[in-house]
Amino acid sequence: MADYEKIKQNVTNGPATIADIAKLAGVSPVTVSRAINTPHLVKPRTLEAIERVIAKTGYVPNLLAGGLASRKTRLIAAIVPSVASTIFAETIEGLNAELVSAGYQLLLGLSGYDASRELELTRAILARRPDGIILTGITHLKETRAMLTGAGLPIVEIWDSTPSPLDTAVGFSHAAVGSLVAGHLLIRGYDRYAQIGANDPRAVQRRDGFVDRLKGIAEVELPELEMNSPSTFRDGRVAMAQLLDKGEGSLGVFCSSDVVAHGALAEAHARGCKMPDDLAIIGFGDFDFAPHTHPPLTTVRIDRRDIGTKAARSILRKIDGDENVEAMINIDFHIVARGTA
Amino acid sequence: MADYEKIKQNVTNGPATIADIAKLAGVSPVTVSRAINTPHLVKPRTLEAIERVIAKTGYVPNLLAGGLASRKTRLIAAIVPSVASTIFAETIEGLNAELVSAGYQLLLGLSGYDASRELELTRAILARRPDGIILTGITHLKETRAMLTGAGLPIVEIWDSTPSPLDTAVGFSHAAVGSLVAGHLLIRGYDRYAQIGANDPRAVQRRDGFVDRLKGIAEVELPELEMNSPSTFRDGRVAMAQLLDKGEGSLGVFCSSDVVAHGALAEAHARGCKMPDDLAIIGFGDFDFAPHTHPPLTTVRIDRRDIGTKAARSILRKIDGDENVEAMINIDFHIVARGTA
DNA sequence: CGAAGGAATGGAAGCGCTTTCATTGTATCT
């Protein structure tokens, strides 16, 4: 009963603290701290008593105080362009699953494909002193880079590849993807080649890889259309209409995402194009709907979740002081040939 | 140069602190704190000097320390079942946009439709002392409820409606959705009615609303299929096959999500069903692809982003001490009639 | 049985801020 009174009193003074628990359990605050963080250092009987008090009071340790004192927050921050655009959602799930199982929490920032917003987010995130940070892509403002390297925490860049990451990177070469797609189309052979794409750095790299592979073989047509990332179904449809209106002959098209490809496909379908003979379409991402379009979409498949999982593992190893984490971890990709190419 | 030395020295002692900035700017730490948080209380000349030092050193305030001292973290936590399943992604984007513009940050938890994981997440989140918390749905373990109400912070439950929220709720009645859909099918009139659905609380409510509306008119068939949330394209396809194999006559089907409906649609399409005469399919969510299926999918539309926006506004108002926040904020929904019903 | 050594616990200091209250500076008024 006396216990109960004290607990009740605490409620009025805000949440219970480690000192309250210590008093109720008849030990010192340090012992409570140990019971929570390093229980093997506490005698079983004492431990049990403390745990009982914690359960009874519903005590939840204050990680702000803990983090401040220990300089470890068990927080990992991740900045991705968007979460609504499918492409990064699974990466986040993979990341989160891995982090949670290691006792970490994910702090998410959405940059909207905007470098200066990435900078602001980085600042706001660093203010919370995460134990590590994950960024999407390898192109950042120089202020962002400076701030990041100055903060001296593990960094993982995801969804791209580079020989010189800020710290560690997990991804793949977008130029290689573009090149692979061009090769695939080349085997069949088309009169014209085109690319429909957004303007984010990675989509641009894929386009460049595509164009490079076709250099000297064919000119790659690029619809004149302002397509801001994330690009939409409509973008794809409009761009495809433009392409189809503009010229004759069979056409091989590489789209910067499956969503865009789906739009392009819809336009082609409406016009009765024969795929893949008159027209080939290759998307990117292998989204859920890709096998179910008409005809089913040929696309580039990447294990999006795996990027998250591997990024999490890398950063956790770094946090644990492992010096042997590879600077560049490559993720596989391949073409899933279905009905459109 | 002396400045530079001191800064450099700091780097070796970990990141600069407010005391370092104060020393370099020739003021006391309190003044630096004010320059950052309440600049109008600082004389312009002093302010400028401090800002110059901050810029030069790249100082980033430690929000752990700040939060500990002020008992305000400028953190809002949100627990959603998943981020990969489209349905909540836009809600998160809306939430995030609104929070960021108010100077708050979003801490995301993924429960995977699992109540006990929700409890663990709640504990972990509360340990960071967020200024508010957002939960998906209105069914929680009683330990979760107890912990939440004991923490004494603003709570918003989203994606469902209830006369008695924990604190505030933003959503709609899933039973009403089910009923609306049944009404829509009833006007056309089918020989058989069925529901294909996942087992999460909200999908179940939609089913019950659907069944209730048809009570006394028709028996609702429910495919015998274990469908765990989030349900998949494949679930829908298999369930539809079962339904089609099992009986004769025209069929009206309500699916628990557009993804499931898409799968059901694929099966129906493959069998050459005439829609919407022989078979009607109504989905839920109005996902991006819904207008582009064959035939285009009839579905229930909800402004998913708006739920996030309104939830953020509610919680921010609560934090600001506004007592007049409505306990239940209703979100509109309606049927988008396209080709499948 | 006393010494030695490890297990278990506690005291004190400090993490980097904000809050409260006190002090100093500066302008305004009579």
Add this chain to the structure above:
DNA sequence: AGATACAATGAAAGCGCTTCCATTCCTTCG
């Protein structure tokens, strides 16, 4: 010029924990 008021700044305490070091308690061994 002195009183008054407010603007601007600073000193001290404390937020709730962890870390470091010291102390106490057992157990074990010669």
